[in-house]
Amino acid sequence: AQSVTQLGSHVSVSEGALVLLRCNYSSSVPPYLFWYVQYPNQGLQLLLKYTTGATLVKGINGFEAEFKKSETSFHLTKPSAHMSDAAEYFCAVSSYTGGFKTIFGAGTRLFVKA
Amino acid sequence: SQTIHQWPATLVQPVGSPLSLECTVEGTSNPNLYWYRQAAGRGLQLLFYSVGIGQISSEVPQNLSASRPQDRQFILSSKKLLLSDSGFYLCAWGQDGGNTIYFGEGSWLTVV
Numbered sequence: 001a002q003s004v005t006q007l008g009s010h011v012s013v014s015e016g017a018l019v020l021l022r023c024n025y026s027s028s029v030p031p032y033l034f035w036y037v038q039y040p041n042q043g044l045q046l047l048l049k050y051t052t053g054a055t056l057v058k059g060i061n062g063f064e065a066e067f068k069k070s071e072t073s074f075h076l077t078k079p080s081a082h083m084s085d086a087a088e089y090f091c092a093v094s095s096y097t098g099g100f101k102t103i104f105g106a107g108t109r110l111f112v113k114a
Numbered sequence: 115s116q117t118i119h120q121w122p123a124t125l126v127q128p129v130g131s132p133l134s135l136e137c138t139v140e141g142t143s144n145p146n147l148y149w150y151r152q153a154a155g156r157g158l159q160l161l162f163y164s165v166g167i168g169q170i171s172s173e174v175p176q177n178l179s180a181s182r183p184q185d186r187q188f189i190l191s192s193k194k195l196l197l198s199d200s201g202f203y204l205c206a207w208g209q210d211g212g213n214t215i216y217f218g219e220g221s222w223l224t225v226v
Contacts, residue, residue: 041222049214094214100146102160106156
C-alpha cells in the first residue's frame with residue numbers, strides 16, 4: 001500500500017526567502033513521485049516528477065525536489081519565493097496496480113509575505 | 115497535444131437530486147481515467163479509475179458511481195445526492211502504461 005504525508009498544512013515565507021515543503025512517502029515498490037500545484041478554483045498542474053535516474057529533479061517556476069530513498073522523502077524547494085508562488089502544493093506517489101494509481105498527500109498551502 | 119475537459123464547472127443541487135459530471139479527453143487513445151474529490155481544506159481522494167471502456171475500479175464505498183461509455187469519456191453519477199457529496203471534483207487522465215496524470219479544470223458541487 002502507498003501513502004503520502006505532507007508535514008505542515010500551512011507554510012508561510014517572506015518574499016525572497018527559501019521555500020521548503022516536506023513530503024514523506026510509503027511504498028512497497030519503487031515509487032514514482034510527483035509535486036503538483038493548485039491555484040484557487042483550478043485543477044492541479046504538474047510541477048515536477050521523479051521516475052528513475054537523477055534523484056534531484058528540476059521543475060517549472062524554479063522549483064526542484066530531491067528523492068532520498070533512505071529517508072523516504074521527496075521535499076520540494078525553491079531558493080527564492082515569489083508572490084506568485086502562493087498556492088496549494090500536493091505531493092503524490094504512483095505505482096502500477098493494473099494501471100497506474102496516484103495517491104495524494106493532504107496538501108500544503110504556501111503563503112508568501114511581502 | 116492532449117486536452118481534458120470537464121463540465122459543468124459549477125453545480126448547485128438539492129439533496130436527493132441526481133448528479134452527472136462529464137469528462138472527456140482529446141488527443142490520445144485508451145487513456146487511464148480518474149475521478150478525485152477534494153473536500154474543503156482537505157487533500158484529494160481517489161474515487162474511481164478506469165483502464166478501459168466499461169472497466170471501473172471503485173476506491174471507496176460511497177453514494178457515487180462512474181461509467182466509461184466511450185474510450186475518452188468518463189462520467190461521475192449519483193442517483194440521490196447527500197450533503198456530504200459537496201466538494202470539488204477533478205477528472206484526470208494518464209497515458210496507457212504511463213505513470214503521470216493530468217487534471218481537468220474541476221467541477222464545484224454544492225449540495226443544499
